[in-house]
Amino acid sequence: MATEKYVCSLTETEIEAAIEQLREDPSTRAIEIKTLRERLEKYPGLQARTDPYFLLRFLRARKFDQEAAFQLVINYYKARRDEGEIFDDLKPSRVRHVFESGYCTSLGITDKKGAAVVLDKPGKWDVDRFSELDLIKADVVTIEKLIEDERTQVYGICLVVDYAGFGLSHLARTPPSFAMRLCRLWQDVFPARLKAVHIVNEPGSFGSIFGLFKPFLKQKLLSRIKFHGSKYSTLHEDIDAELLPEAYGGSAPDIKDTVSFPVTCDLTIHNLEAP
Structure with a gap:
């Protein structure tokens, strides 16, 4: 090779x-x-x-x-x-249930600066069906697939995180180790440029949620996080409204009417020997 x-x-x-x-x-x-x-x-x-x-x-x-x-x-x-726990025998088919839940979707669009837009919906997490590790695995599969594209390597990734439906049952199942692992993967492990993070529909408990992640976020990434609440007009300043689903004030079909991330894609994640 x-x-x-x-x-x-x-x-x-x-x-x-x-x-x-x-x-x-x-x-x-x-x-x-x-x-x-x-x-x-x-x-x-x-x-x-x-x-x-x-x-x-x-x-x-x-x-x-x-x-x-x-x-x-x-x-x-x-x-x-x-x-x-994350990488052993990791294949898209292993986390099909996570993608089918609507937790993680590559929207197939870019923001105004060219970054590929990924939508995470933590409120879709069915805590009785799968663990927080499955969420990380789904994110890993998504990142691995996206960075195969040279254009995404250049312009990076824009992450939209929709906290609608996220409640105390989810918070109770979100240990600091989850936040630490996810932040480390994004910042220090994957060859992916996370150019923007947009938080929408934050619940009243969001201070506790963000408090889990903040200690593990570097200043560079912290400066790229924007909080919108349910005011999608500010989200549209960075992502064209006509490209976004109707649920986010856009004119594109809602997620349920679009093709979600291809869980049967030909992605192979190799576990080669490491030092």
């Missing part, structure tokens, strides 16, 4: 965005990939994917900073080794 030829799928506009936002240089891209690959191949005990498509995810996620990209790859494989 290391010798696989890379063919860029980005448009001219997207390449310009990668140059401007990520410091990507098409003329030295192959050298950057080769440099990262050679360093990973020398790391004791690590058996990582080293094809250009895979390594570019990490280089782009860290704006072609070789040291930061290298550390992100190591974090990625260490998480797979250490978080067996």
Whole structure:
């Protein structure tokens, strides 16, 4: 796989965005990939994917900073080794029930800056049917699928979290370890650029909910979180209303009338050896 030829799928506009936002240089891209690959191949005990498509995810996620990209790859494989509860035998079919519940959906749209929009609805969590670990697994599957797309690698992901229906029964089943794991995956493990987080329909207990996550959020991500309540007009400042479902003041079909994340997709999450 290391010798696989890379063919860029980005448009001219997207390449310009990668140059401007990520410091990507098409003329030295192959050298950057080769440099990262050679360093990973020398790391004791690590058996990582080293094809250009895979390594570019990490280089782009860290704006072609070789040291930061290298550390992100190591974090990625260490998480797979250490978080067996999440990653062992993880396939989309294993969390079909979570996707069918409506908890996590890739909307197939982008915000005004080009980031792919993902909708999480914690209130859809059926605490009697599945655990908080299943929620993390569904998020992992979604992220893994989205970052296969080079465009998403460049423009990142926009997360909309709808807390409608989230109650005390959910809060009681949300330990600090859940918040810690999820925050770590987003910030330090996955080669995904989380560009914006929009919180809508926050309940009265939201202070307690956010209090679980805040200690694990870095300032950079904290600065990207916006709270909208039920005032969707402010959400529309960042995501075009005509693209959003009617439930969020938009004109697109509601979630129940759209195709949810493809739980039968051909995604394979490899659990390779990590140091």
